[in-house]
Amino acid sequence: MWYGATGASALLAYFAFAASAQASACGRVSIAEMNWNSAAIAAQVDKLILEAGYGCDVELVAGDTIPTVRTMINQGTPDIAPELWVNSVNAELNEAYASGKLVQGAEILADGAVEGWWIPKYVADEHPNLRTIADALAKPELFAENSESRQGVVHSCPPDWSCSITTQNLFRATGAESKGFSLKPARSAEEFNAGLSRALNEKRGWLGYYWAPTAILGEHPMVKLSFGVPFDQLEWDECTSRAGCANPKINSYPVSQAFTIISKGLSDRAPDVTDYLRNRKWGNATISSLMAWQAENNASNRDAALHFLRQNLDIWTRWVPVSVSDRIKPTL
Secondary structure, three states, X not given: OOOHHHHHHHHHHHHHHHHHHHHHOOOEEEEEEEOOHHHHHHHHHHHHHHHHHHOOEEEEEEEOHHHXXXXXXXHOOOOEEEEEEOHHHHHXXXXXXXXXXXXXXXXXXXXXXXXXXXXXXXXXXXXXXXOEHHHHXXXXXXXXXXXXXXXXXEEEOOOOOOHHHHHHHHHHHOOOHHHOEEEEEXXXXXXXXXXXXXXXXXXXOXXXXXXXXXXXXXXXXXXXXXXXXXXXXXXXXXXXXXXXXXXXXXXXXXXXXXXXXXXXXXXXXXXXXXXXXXXXXXXXXXXXXXXXXXXXXXXXXXXXXXXHHHHOHHHHOOOOOHHHHHHHHHHO
């Protein structure tokens, strides 16, 4: 059908109004900016994409796993938790999904969040027979803190982190002390990362708990050693993860999962935004490399998010329709 000039102009105006109305339906959106690096950058990426691509009015709010889950369930805010490690809150989340209070988005860390005991790759390359924790514990001299000592060290995270419990139990389960090792927990996150960075830069041996994705692993390749047994959920629940377990057994770490969590209110009023949050994910290598760039350049989380969007069009343009990516690109 031919509308004529006036009719065509009116039709274009209608479609422009409809598109604007759809974008503004997003309204005000609150995003939890978690207190760990990968999640904080993800929050900034979401803010940039939702503002430029969907016309949302975005506010970032401080977040942490358990408080954020509970306020999302009980108060419906914040609207988005971009990277929530769900293992510790699975029961609450499953009940909230079933009741319709929350909506699950993408598994943002597509490879899973990996925990374990690691050694530097240069140590693994020099000693190719070091493939398991037992192999490493047979060589305490490789993991001493200085050349004068033959006492090996297993490094652990700070005492107020849950990983300190699992590391302590696995240290006991493997009999590491009788094999010439001591357990050394860091006093803070800063001390933990600084000690590992120093050992890696000096090309020294290092054995201990660590996780991915992180900036350090983005800059320095490391190898996760096998505990030689499959993950045992019952043992994990009843002993490995419990402080003071009397008789811990050797166990493996589970692959943790990190999902995006969405409020029902946002999902109902902005299904296009929900579609984006169900598509948006990245691999550990991508986010680890991005965090390494951030550390090297002393960049803010927003700067890191902008760097990601500018340098990785092939990744993020798959998360959104072409019309949305076309609105975002000129703003970068």
